[in-house]
Amino acid sequence: MIVSFKDGVKLFGLSIVSCCAVLVCTMFVNYQQDLMGIADKITTETAQMLYQAQISMGKVICFISGCCLLSTSMVLMLFYVKHYIDMHQSVLGMYKAMGYSSFAIAKHFWIFGVSVCIGCIAGWSLAYGICPLFYQAQNADGIFPQIEVTFHPSLILFLIILPSLFFICVAIGYGYFKLQAPVLDLLKERKELHRRKRHPKKEKPSFLQGLRQSILWEKKVLVFLMTFSAFCFSSMTQMAFAMDELASEMFAVMLMGIGLILAFTILLLSLSTVVRTNRKTIAIMQVFGYTDQVCQRTILGSYRPFAYLGFLLGTGYQYGLLKLVLTLVFAQVEGIPEYHFDIGNCLISLGLFLISYEMVMYCFFQKLKKVSLQSIMIE
Amino acid sequence: MIRAKQIIKSYGTSQNAYPVLKGIDVDIPEGTFMVILGASGSGKSTLLHILSGLECPDSGSVIYQNQDITQLSDQERTAFRKDTVGFIFQQYHLLPHLTVEKNVQMGADLVKNSAYHELIEAVGLQDKIKSYPSELSGGEQQRVAIARALAKKPKVLFLDEPTGALDEQTGRSILQYISELHQQWGFTMIMVTHNENIAAMADQVVIMNSGKITQVKSNPSPKHAYEIGW
Ligand SMILES: Nc1ncnc2c1ncn2[C@@H]1O[C@H](COP(=O)(O)OP(=O)(O)OP(=O)(O)O)[C@@H](O)[C@H]1O
Ligand SMILES: [Mg+2]
Numbered sequence: 133m134i135v136s137f138k139d140g141v142k143l144f145g146l147s148i149v150s151c152c153a154v155l156v157c158t159m160f161v162n163y164q165q166d167l168m169g170i171a172d173k174i175t176t177e178t179a180q181m182l183y184q185a186q187i188s189m190g191k192v193i194c195f196i197s198g199c200c201l202l203s204t205s206m207v208l209m210l211f212y213v214k215h216y217i218d219m220h221q222s223v224l225g226m227y228k229a230m231g232y233s234s235f236a237i238a239k240h241f242w243i244f245g246v247s248v249c250i251g252c253i254a255g256w257s258l259a260y261g262i263c264p265l266f267y268q269a270q271n272a273d274g275i276f277p278q279i280e281v282t283f284h285p286s287l288i289l290f291l292i293i294l295p296s297l298f299f300i301c302v303a304i305g306y307g308y309f310k311l312q313a314p315v316l317d318l319l320k321e322r323k324e325l326h327r328r329k330r331h332p333k334k335e336k337p338s339f340l341q342g343l344r345q346s347i348l349w350e351k352k353v354l355v356f357l358m359t360f361s362a363f364c365f366s367s368m369t370q371m372a373f374a375m376d377e378l379a380s381e382m383f384a385v386m387l388m389g390i391g392l393i394l395a396f397t398i399l400l401l402s403l404s405t406v407v408r409t410n411r412k413t414i415a416i417m418q419v420f421g422y423t424d425q426v427c428q429r430t431i432l433g434s435y436r437p438f439a440y441l442g443f444l445l446g447t448g449y450q451y452g453l454l455k456l457v458l459t460l461v462f463a464q465v466e467g468i469p470e471y472h473f474d475i476g477n478c479l480i481s482l483g484l485f486l487i488s489y490e491m492v493m494y495c496f497f498q499k500l501k502k503v504s505l506q507s508i509m510i511e
Numbered sequence: 512m513i514r515a516k517q518i519i520k521s522y523g524t525s526q527n528a529y530p531v532l533k534g535i536d537v538d539i540p541e542g543t544f545m546v547i548l549g550a551s552g553s554g555k556s557t558l559l560h561i562l563s564g565l566e567c568p569d570s571g572s573v574i575y576q577n578q579d580i581t582q583l584s585d586q587e588r589t590a591f592r593k594d595t596v597g598f599i600f601q602q603y604h605l606l607p608h609l610t611v612e613k614n615v616q617m618g619a620d621l622v623k624n625s626a627y628h629e630l631i632e633a634v635g636l637q638d639k640i641k642s643y644p645s646e647l648s649g650g651e652q653q654r655v656a657i658a659r660a661l662a663k664k665p666k667v668l669f670l671d672e673p674t675g676a677l678d679e680q681t682g683r684s685i686l687q688y689i690s691e692l693h694q695q696w697g698f699t700m701i702m703v704t705h706n707e708n709i710a711a712m713a714d715q716v717v718i719m720n721s722g723k724i725t726q727v728k729s730n731p732s733p734k735h736a737y738e739i740g741w
Contacts, residue, residue, distance in 0.1 A: 320645055321607070339609075339616035346608045416604050419565060420621060420663065421593020423586065501585075505565050 134227065139216065140243030145401040146208045147251035152390045153201030154255030154291050157194050159266055161287060162259070164190045166267075166279045173277045182275055192457055197390065202295075204360070204394065205248060208401065209299060210306055211353045213244055215405060217310050224311065225318025238307035245300030252292040269382050340426070344434045347410065357402040358435045359442035365395035365485055366446030367453075373477040374454055399489075403496045406432065407503075414503045428497045436493075443485055447478055513539040513667065513699065518561060518571035520554075531557050532568070533722040539715070544693060544700045544733065546710045549719030555703040556601060556671055558719070562701065563596045563669045564588050575667075593621055597665030597698075601672045603656040605644040611655050612640045618662035630658040633688050635681070649676040657685060661692060668693075670702040674709070679741045686712065687736035708740040 164187060174183050217224060227237050263281045271278050311318075337345070348355055368391020376384035407414075414427050451473050458471045518535040521528040531554045539545055547555050560566040562573055564580045572579045580591055597618070605614050611631065619627035631637055634654035644652055653676045660668060673689075674682040690712060693700050702709070710716045711734045718726040 339613055339620040342609060342613040342616065343606075346613075350608050412604070413606055413608075416606065417617070418589060419592065419598055419604075420618060421589055421591075421596070422621070423589055423593075505560075 134224070134237055134240040135216070135243050137243060140246050143209070143212055143244065143247040145397040146205055146212070147247045147254065148393055148397050149201055149208060150205045150248045150251030150295070151255035151258070152393060153198055153205065154252045154295075155259045155262075156197040156201070156386070156390065158256050158259035158287055158291055159263060160190045160194045161291075162263060162281070162284055163266065163270065163279075164194075165284050166282050167276070169282070170277050170279060179275050189457075196453075201390075201394070204398070205251075205299070206302070207353070207357070207360075208398070209244060209248065209303060211357070213241060213303055213306050214310060214353075215409075216244075217307065218409075221318045221321045225315055225320075228311070228315045228318060234308050234311040238304050238311055241303045241307035242300045244303040245296060248299040249292070249296035252295055256287070256292055266382065340430050343413070344430050347406075347431060348434055351405075351409065354402050354406060355435065355438050357398050359438045359445070361395045361398040361402065362439040362442030362485065362489070363446040363449070364391055364398070365488075366443040366481055367391070367450040368394070368446075369481045369484065370447060370474075370477050371450045371454065373481070374450070374471070374474065396488075396492075399492060402435075403432070403492065406435070407496060407500055411503050414500060415505050418503070418505060424497070424501045428500060432493055432496060432500065439489055443482065447481075512541055512574075512576065513562065514574045515562060516572045516574070518558070518568045518573070520557060520561060520566075520568045531722055532561070535571070535722075535724055537717060537724060537727070539699060539701065541699055542697050543715055544690070544713045545702070545715045545717060546713035547701065547703045547717045547719060548705075548707060548710060550721075551705075552721075553719045554722045555719055559598075559669050559671055559701065559703055563598055563667070564592055565598070595666045597660035597663055597668040599653075599656050599660045599668075599670045599673050601675065601703075603644075603652045605652055605655055605659075607644050610641050610643055611636055611647070614644070614655055615658045615662050618659045621663050624662055624664060627658070627662045630661050634658045634685060650678070650681060653677060654681075654685065657689070661689070664696065665698055667699040667701070670700070670704075672703055672705065674704065674706065682741070683736045690736060706741070711739045712736060 167183070167186065167190075171183065174180055224237060228234070260281075260283075267279055267281055270276075368387050372384045372388035372391065375387055410431050414431065417427050418424075454471050515535055515537045518532050519530070520532040521530040523529045535558060547558065549555050557566070561568050564573070564583075567581055572581050574580075575591075575595065578591075580588060583591060606617070609617075615627050615631055619625070628637075631640060634657055636651060636654055636658070639647060639651060644655065647655065653673065657670075657673055660670075668689075670689075674686060677685060686709065689700070692698075702713070704710075711730070714730055714733055716726075716728045716730060717724055718728075
């Protein structure tokens with residue numbers, strides 16, 4: 133077996149993200165469907181208007197969370213497949229050298245799609261667990277006639293089977309594409325060396341500067357993921373605070389939960405990759421006598437500016453989005469307060485972010501300190 | 512003076528421990544060039560790792576100028592390596608994502624040595640300065656590792672098979688260069704090799720056999736790299 137089952141299931145981060153995506157989509161789509169079922173029973177004009185707003189709102193939420201989470205899952209999976217190939221280059225190269233075709237190897241990569249399938253099933257089941265509560269909350273308003281949870285089998289096809297198949301195909305296709313590299317490049321672990329254009333600078337970068345640049349440059353996806361993680365944290369928590377005031381507590385809790393899960397899953401996943409891929413570098417730096425603090429500042433610290441950038445972007449994004457949704461979608465509905473940027477919420481969110489980000493960094497610093505010199509000596 | 516006393520080291524679990532070093536005693540005066548010979552698997556690399564503070568023995572001590580490095584904390588040992596040790600690994604261990612120049616700078620920057628270009632030139636890699644390790648031949652990589660270790664101007668240089676991948680011509684010239692620096696800078700040098708001829712260059716030769724030192728020979732008249740056989 134080229135890819136062990138364990139390698140595939142290790143991607144629980146991916147399962148969590150796809151679980152969130154399917155959870156949100158199942159709940160809302162199911163509710164939409166049921167709501168549309170009673171459309172002709174809605175008579176009063178206010179109820180009609182609210183019905184329209186509810187439908188648009190559902191679409192927006194499904195679209196945003198579905199698309200956003202789906203693309204995150206995709207990035208995570210591709211990132212993982214690439215990482216897997218990078219780490220196992222010599223073994224995969226050996227298979228190719230022995231005459232296995234790229235496709236024969238790549239088809240084993242279907243396992244990477246399995247974690248998405250697991251996540252989808254979990255999200256879907258969870259959704260039907262929460263649905264009664266969700267319906268109860270919605271029914272409590274008393275604006276629409278009472279709605280019962282109805283089971284829509286088509287959702288199994290659209291939210292479990294098709295996404296899983298899609299991810300499996302992409303994993304195989306991407307693996308196939310990556311394995312097109314010449315056999316010797318794989319065997320000798322020659323990375324695609326990204327030669328940067330050198331600026332004719334007077335001052336030469338030091339070793340540590342060079343190392344920092346190469347770390348960021350070699351794994352640009354990681355930079356993206358770190359930024360994105362902070363982006364999720366900032367936008368989702370602030371949106372949750374706003375929702376608590378504007379809409380229902382239910383929304384707020386859900387958004388907050390998804391935001392935090394997403395942010396931390398991605399952050400932990402990226403950081404453990406950083407530590408794993410730089411193990412050798414860290415060990416050799418230790419041999420030469422670079423202190424743990426220097427290693428940490430150079431290797432983990434390089435990502436800090438991007439995390440804070442992500443937070444900033446997230447703040448802007450949530451403000452823009454809420455403003456847009458409230459002015460466009462709910463323009464006609466009365467009683468919706470105007471939305472203003474809330475600096476207090478932003479500061480609370482920033483504070484939470486600061487504390488949790490630095491705490492996670494500290495934990496990884498401890499982990500990085502434990503990289504033993506021995507572990508690379510026997511390689 | 513580096514003094515190792517009763518070094519014992521085994522690998523594996525405590526139930527089926529596999530002894531690698533079985534009580535090593537050795538004295539290495541400052542500025543000496545010592546060669547360690549021995550069959551493959553006799554524990555030479557392991558001894559080198561312990562003497563240089565990369566690894567701790569199960570028991571015994573390694574004393575540098577009255578300081579027992581086996582008793583130091585991890586942090587103190589890191590600082591010790593920074594100030595004292597240069598290491599050339601049998602497997603080179605270059606950083607794959609960095610160019611030859613940056614790899615050498617890794618050593619040079621630690622001691623603010625800005626003259627590292629001379630070293631790259633001396634090992635004959637001035638044309639490959641912007642190449643990455645995966646684009647170099649085995650011998651070229653080995654020479655980068657040598658330049659990197661020398662660039663930090665160590666007080667004690669440990670070399671694990673530094674000429675294993677080099678042809679006679681290149682091997683001799685590199686050895687000659689290292690021994691010139693050895694004279695000039697006065698560092699202590701401890702080299703593991705399979706090439707018995709190189710032993711003729713050393714002040715002291717230690718022969719190891721399955722985890723023990725079986726013989727220590729002094730050499731009153733060490734030869735030059737161009738005078739020895741190969
Ligand atoms: N980390 C380790 N775990 C288990 N066994 C080890 C480890 N490191 C070394 N050994 C064992 O210790 C013995 C001595 O290894 P060492 O690398 O010191 O030999 P050597 O004399 O340098 O050999 P060579 O000349 O082939 O390099 C070997 O039998 C090896 O299998
Ligand atoms: Mg060895």
